[in-house]
Amino acid sequence: MQNETPAAAGTIRTGPAASGRYPAGGLAFPHRDLTGIGQLARHEILYLLDEAEQWVAHNRQPHGAQPLTQPHRRADLLRGLTIINAFFENSTxxxxxxxxxxxxxxxxxxNMHAAQSSVKKGxxxxxxxxxxxxxxxxxxxIxxxxxxxxxxxxDKVDCPVLNAGDGQHEHPTQGLLDALTIRHAAAEQWGWSSAGGDLNGLKVTICGDLLHSRVARSNILCLTALGADVTVCAPPALMPEGIEAMGVAPTYDFDAALKGAQVVMMLRLQQERMQGQFIPSPREYRHLYGLTVDRLARCEPQALVMHPGPMNRGVEIDSQVADHATRSLITRQVEMGVAVRMACLDVLTRRSRNVAGWGDVP
Amino acid sequence: MTPRPLTITGGKLVLPEGEPRAGAIRCEDGRIVAVGDVTPHDGDEVIDARGLLVAPGLVDLGVFAIDKPAFHFGGITRAALMPDQGPPLDHPARVRFAAQSGKPDLWVHPLAAATQRLEGVELAELALMRDAGARAVATGRRWIGDSGVMLRLLRYCAMLGLTVVSHAEDAGLAGHAVATAGEMATRMGLPSAPAEAEQLAVARDIALAELAGAALHFRQVTTTGSIALVRAAKARGARITAGVTPAHFMLSDLELADFRTFARMSPPLRSEADRQAVIAGIADGSIDVIASGHDPRGPEDKRLPFADAEPGMAGAETLLPLTLTLVRDGHISMARAFALIAGNPAALLGVEAGRLAVGAEADIALIDPVRPWIVNSDKMAASAGNTPFDRRPVEGRVTKLFKGGARVG
Structure with missing residues (x-):
């Protein structure tokens, strides 16, 4: 990445980032929890992304890079800490x-995997x-x-809480991992570089079930904070009212939305969240909003395709697009997800681990 | 037991017309017998009300629970109870019981359930409930979606001489919404419905009421569009009245930030423009009634994710001071304020109360209109502290309350 040298494999940075881009020490991320991108300032988003870079490099270490006493790809930064994944909704x-x-x-x-039905009462x-x-x-x-x-x-617990998706509100680590994925892929494939490590002027189109999508909300907040030009596209029934107030350009016309797009993010049609009929049929939805090979050709020549998964192949995205060797970033997103979550767990536990410079939340 | 005759002297009387003026009031056998230039008779209990307003006790049209400490704190001497009880007030015996449940120091006026189990399908025994003490008929928390049922209800109630109190939200549009569609709901990812859901329901209900020649009261009108419809219907001479709760003229949907469930209302809080429209509607007479909508809810109903929490607020204690903010801000006169919270609801219920006039029930509140206090959800008189006005400084407090000429508390 531009400006940041990925940490060499095996060297784990725990102190404040050595950069003038953020305030020193714990002031770089003065939050106890990560409940949404909406709570973060631009430099705090960048801080988490930059912190994740070392874990991308770390996770890519080849087998046998380290002696057996330290299993490869395993750091001991959080040794002895207990992390509970409390999932009240299905997730793989x-x-x-x-x-x-x-x-x-x-x-x-x-992992605590509570079936939603048994924990229905508040x-x-x-x-x-x-x-x-x-x-x-x-x-x-959670x-x-x-x-x-x-x-x-x-508000009820004493330890840091990470939001792994709450209803239709936010899914902040998804927003972060998508931004990190774009940063990596754009640098590698187009030589994209921007001074602050952000996404100034990048043209991103997000299309699909915006109404029910927490991924869309976190991505909109994250991408606009980093300076991207975001167009959102959905049929009227799935377009949230007032979304333009979030700094994006809404349109119902997918073909127009693809014109000039450098990144296309497709969202899953969340039929399980729909109460009533929002679209006439999946077939008709694909006709208007499915990302097909033909439609991909309307974007910029090297445009990148993303999808948070799980995909409805043949509905919002065709297999030939999803499986495109260079244009599709879908598996890359999964890879970046681990790195981003490592960074978030590291950063949020620094106060309890008494990392130098990380005092109480200001 | 009849209380001693009572004379209240030295205060300023809030009369149906004009600014509050110095005067005294005398009550005997539970009724007001003289107003204005009055001197106490021998043997009267004499109350000195210097520096205070002498006003009618509040008549709260549409509460969800009988919560005497909260009502008395707020100066409420009569409360019209919504039929949404467990079980609903859809049977004469339950209406009769409810009508007795607050006496002697609080009179409860039950609102009969319009339909059996409040399901909006089959009419309940409205005439029997009227004769058991129901003062009006209400559709409950929900709108009656079937226009045929609504028309039959309105015609029947017109014949019985009962006003129908409607909750106006188009069910198809409202669905499972917990917020008004707009930027706030979109940012928070909350199920939302356009404000027009209310306007549509108001339009239909007005049309049916005019067809039936019935008296119809909207418990809450909260949008620019529905207030305009009410205004136009009144201008045509239709028997339409409308109410609102202070939440909708004090707050907008910005209060939903941080998923504060105490700001979860039904109908949901609206935009700032709609809030302004409510104030304008109160000022120009389109809105006739301000009620508390008192609905105390404990943590089991409120300490939940926003969309799972129950709507409603404990409003009895704040009804008076929040209404007085409209007087202080110059939107309405003091006389009009008490018409909104006492006189008009009493007239709608057909009870001889809500105003200081010879012959009316001696339900009287002594009020210090500028006494400051701070709303504290942890220290409410109400059975639960679910108020969106927590920590808000307000002015105006009841210092003494009389029901039927007898001192309360």
């Missing part, structure tokens, strides 16, 4: 990603939070089907 990839991130850092990771949610708190976890990662549920729990 995010849960796995957080689990691997915690384990790569040497933490003891426990007082139980608070009770569950109090129970987790009493077990003295060092960080809690996913819940209700917007704001993570904030509610964060």
């Amino acid at each position: 990839r995010t849960l796995l990603s957080f689990e691997i991130a915690g384990k790569r850092l040497g933490a003891d990771v426990v 007082e139980t949610l608070i009770d569950t939070a109090m129970t987790l708190n009493a077990m003295r976890a060092d960080a809690i990662v 996913r819940h089907a209700s917007s704001g549920a993570v904030r509610l729990i964060a």
Whole structure:
């Protein structure tokens, strides 16, 4: 990446970033929790992205790069810490990603996978939070089907809380990993460089079920904070009212939205969240909003394609696009996800680990 | 037991017309017998009200719970109870019981459930409930979606001489919404419905009420569009009245920030423009009633993710001071304020109260209109402290309250 030299494999940086881009020490990230991108300033987003770079390099170490006493790809930064992944909503990839991130850092990771139906009542949610708190976890990662549920729990527990997706509100680590993915791929494939490490002027189109998407909200907040020009596209029923107030240009016309796009982010059609009929049929949705090979040709020549997964192949995205060797970043997103979550777990536990310069939250 | 005759002297009387003026008031056998230039008779209990307003006790149109300490703190001597109880007020025996439940120092006026189990399908036994003490009929927390049922209800109530109190939110548009569509709901990822959901329901209900010749009261009108419809209907001479709660003239949907469930209301808080429209509607007479919508909710209903929390606020204690902010800001006169919180709701319920006039029930509140205090959700008289006005400094407090000429508390 431009400006940042990825940390050499095996050397783990724990102190304040050696850069004039952020305030020193703990002031670089003065939050106890990560509940949303909306709580972050631009330099705080950049800080987490830059912190993640070392973990990208770390995770890419080849087998056998380190002696067996220190299993490769495993750091011991969080050794002895307990991280609870409390998932009140079904998840495979995010849960796995957080689990691997915690384990790569040497933490003891426990997964609590509560079926949504058994924890439907809210007082139980608070009770569950109090129970987790009493077990003295060092960080809690939470996913819940209700917007704001993570904030509610964060207010009741004493340790850092990471939002792994709350209802239709935010999914901050997804926003961060997508920004990191774009930064990496754009630098590698187009030689993109921008002075501050951000995405000034990058043209990004986000298309799909914006109404039900927490990924879209976190991405909009993250990308606009980093200076990207974001166009959002959805049919009227899936376009949230007032979204232009978030600094994006809304349109119903996907073909127009693709013109000049350098990055296209497709969102999953979340039929399980829909109460009533929002689109006539998946086939008709693909007709208007599916990213096909033909449509991809309307973008900039080297435009990149992203999708947070899981995909509905043949609905919002065609297989030929999703599996494109150079243009599709979908597996890269998964890779960056682990690095970003390692960075977040590291940064958020620095205060409890008494890392120099990281005092109480200001 | 009849209380001793009572004379209140030295205060300023809030009469139906004009600015508050110096005078005294005398009550005997639970009724007001003289107003204005009055001297106490021998044997009267004499109350000195120097520096205070002498006003009618508040008549709170549409509360969800009988919460005497909160009502008395707020100067409320009569409360119209919504039928949304467990079980609902859809049976004469339950209405009769509810009507007795606050006496002697609080009179409860039950609102009969319009339909059985409040399901909006089959009419309840409205005439039997009227004769058991129901003062009006209410659709409950929900709108009646079936226009045929609504028309039959309005015609039947017109015949019985009962006002229908409607909750106006188009069910198809409102769906599971917990917020008004707009930037705030979008940023927070909350299920939302356009404000027009209310306007549509108000338009239909007005049309049906005019067709039926019925008296219709909207418990809450909170949007620019629906207030305009009410204004136009009144100008045509339709028997339409409308109310609102202080939340909708004090707060906008910005209060939802940080997912504060105490700001979860039904209908949801609206935009700032709609808030201004509510104030204008109160000032120009389109809105007739300000009520507390008192709905105390404990943590089991409120300490939840926003969309899972129950709507409603404990409003009885703040009804008076928040209404007085409209007087202080010059939107309405003091007489009009008490018409909104006492006189008009009493007239709608057909009770002889809500105003200081000879012959009316001696429900009287002595009020220090400028006494400052701070709302504290941890120290409410109400059975729960779910107020979005926590920590807000307000002015105006009841210092003494009389129900039927007898001192309360």
